Amino acid sequence: MPTSRQITRRNFLQGAAFAGAASIFCPSAERAFGYKSPNDRPVFATIGLRNQGWAITSKSFKFADFAALADVDANVLADNVAKTEKKQGKKPDAYKDYRKVLDRKDVDAVMIATPDHWHTKIAVEAMLAGKDVYCEKPLTLTIDEGKLIEKVVKQTGRVFQVGTMQRSESGQRFLQAVALVNDGRIGKVKKVTCGINGMSASPVITKAPVPEGLDYEFWLGPAPKVDYRALPEMRKGYGGGVPLYSNCHYSFRNWHEYSGGKLTDWGAHHVDIACWALGASDTGPSKVTPLEFSLPVEYKDGHPVVQDQYNAATKFKIQVDMPDDVEMIITSEGDNGILFEGTKGRFFVNRGKIVGAPVEALKDNPLPDGAIEAVYGGKVSANHTANFIEGMNARKQPISDVWSHNRMLEICHLSNIAMRLDRGLKWDPVKREVIGDAQANSFLSRENRKGYEINM
The missing domain is CATH 3.30.360.10 (Dihydrodipicolinate Reductase; domain 2)
Incomplete structure (x- = not known):
């Protein structure tokens, strides 16, 4: 992630150490946890946009800026680009191929809401590209895919949240x-x-x-x-x-x-x-x-x-x-x-x-x-994305871990x-x-x- 964002998060953790990073929740729509100005907000991208993809994106605008969206359906992609531009006042870049999202150095984290058979491939490649990951449930298509994701989380040190919202948002x-x-x-x-x-x-x-x-x-x-x-x-x-x-x-x-x-x-x-x-x-x-x-x-x-x-x-x-x-x-x-x-x-x-x-x-x-x-494990976050960003700030796994x-x-x-x-x-x-x-x-x-x- 960009150096300026690393410094911001480091300063945040130093200032939050007394209270405990896991207990912090800021409902402000202006900034996310630990980010001092709109320019320091985390940069997200969503891959897979129909239904739940838009649901998790729309719930995250008050915490993050979306620089890119990806979907293999051009109609779904165009519709969500327009909705995102209206919501955040800035048009995200649009891609059919998710790999172009992973190539971007400005994207801190990806939200994955594709069908299940795509989850593991995209998630693993995103972590290897240096992105933190929020992936919809169920995380995997097979048991061995789960073992692979665990291995790569440990290997890369990325923060990974699964979208089991009953643990917080509706929980x-x-x-x-x-x-x-x-x-x-x-x-x-x-x-x-x-x-x-x-x-x-x-x-x-x-x-x-x-x-x-x-x-x-x-x-x-x-x-x-x-x-x-x-x-x-x-x-x-x-x-x-x-x-x-x-x-x-x-x-x-x-x-x-x-x-x-x-x-x-x-x-x-x-x-x-x-x-x-x-x-x-x-x-x-x-x-x-x-x-x-x-x-x-x-x-x-x-x-x-x-x-x-x-x-x-x-x-x-x-x-x-x-x-x-x-x-x-x-x-x-x-x-x-x-x-x-x-x-x-x-x-x-x-x-x-x-x-x-x-x-x-x-x-x-x-x-x-x-x-x-x-x-x-701390003060309950009212929003699943909020807990994800808490984990990103603290560099530790959120409540819905892999x-x-x-x-x-x-x-x-x-x-x-x-x-x-x-x-x-x-x-x-x-x-x-x-x-x-x-x-x-x-x-x-x-x-x-x-x-x-x-x-x-």
């Missing part, structure tokens, strides 16, 4: 839930149920012309080369402006080639909070067993036999054997949220509520002072592998491999398509 109830468990309000935890909803199967999706402005070859990138498919009906509401059924854009989460269905979508939120509360953020399960599940297409040897329909699981109930004899259930049934059950009580939490006898008891017996801050994220995401990935192979999997959380199952271990990694290998 006050979840922080309270973790604090309740930590304070023993339900006794010894016996069971935790993560309700993450199911998904619908698709009709047969026929081949279609690639939409004008979309570089579909580049969109596929590391994934296998396949024809573009879409039906004429358009999606309404969130994710609107794209086909309701396709193998691209908004629907990418429904295909194992690009994502992991509900397990790595909502699972990446609720399993994360469950593991945090259980103190299992640096370990893993001993076994993952699919009790009930439904795949929308036929599978052979763990792979779908057709390419014209969604292939991620539509319904499921998965048992996960966690440390200390805790049973975790991940299910598509019931309310979206997390149910904690212990020897002394139970409570339920989601983004709209936290309910149960232990919660009601807080009126007369509140949590100890500092209990929430103890969970978070290690805790990868550990819980391994549960989600293993759940998908277990369903695809239709059997339980014994897991070694130290070696981070499936025990005695070579076929299952072959799903821990995936080779990138030729021409889209990760440039190390």
Whole structure:
């Protein structure tokens, strides 16, 4: 990063040492943490702009200046360039190829909101180019990708935040839930149920012309080369402006080639909070067993036999054997949220509520002072980007770090592998491999398509 910005951050850390950098939060729209003037604000770029890409960008304008945007869809790119110029009063440079963003010396950090199959390649190359990284969840397409990202974070010393916003931005109830468990309000935890909803199967999706402005070859990138498919009906509401059924854009989460269905979508939120509360953020399960599940297409040897329909699981109930004899259930049934059950009580939490006898008891017996801050590791940031910039200033990892994220995401990935192979999997959380199952271990990694290998 530029020398002037290094000096600013060093001065900030010296001045903040007495208070502790992790406890600082400045809501000002004029400057970010530790930056003395608008010219010293961090310079960001966003790669991948549809839906969540714009969401994380728009929430970050009060903390950073955006010098560049990149997307393989020219229409999405042009729209977001115009919106960004209107928001910040300066037009960002526009690129189809993200590598031109990484070549820029003025960019301090990149925000990545591409489909999942692109996350690891861009993130690794960004760190090697000297950028700090904010990457949307789920961080990886495979378990081995997570190990690679961890290696490069250590190698480069870059600050890396995963976009699991339930840890801060929408997380006050979840922080309270973790604090309740930590304070023993339900006794010894016996069971935790993560309700993450199911998904619908698709009709047969026929081949279609690639939409004008979309570089579909580049969109596929590391994934296998396949024809573009879409039906004429358009999606309404969130994710609107794209086909309701396709193998691209908004629907990418429904295909194992690009994502992991509900397990790595909502699972990446609720399993994360469950593991945090259980103190299992640096370990893993001993076994993952699919009790009930439904795949929308036929599978052979763990792979779908057709390419014209969604292939991620539509319904499921998965048992996960966690440390200390805790049973975790991940299910598509019931309310979206997390149910904690212990020897002394139970409570339920989601983004709209936290309910149960232990919660009601807080009126007369509140949590100890500092209990929430103890969970978070300091004063809670109201904005996920704010916590990221705190980490950039302090040169330490933020609340949504890659290690805790990868550990819980391994549960989600293993759940998908277990369903695809239709059997339980014994897991070694130290070696981070499936025990005695070579076929299952072959799903821990995936080779990138030729021409889209990760440039190390």
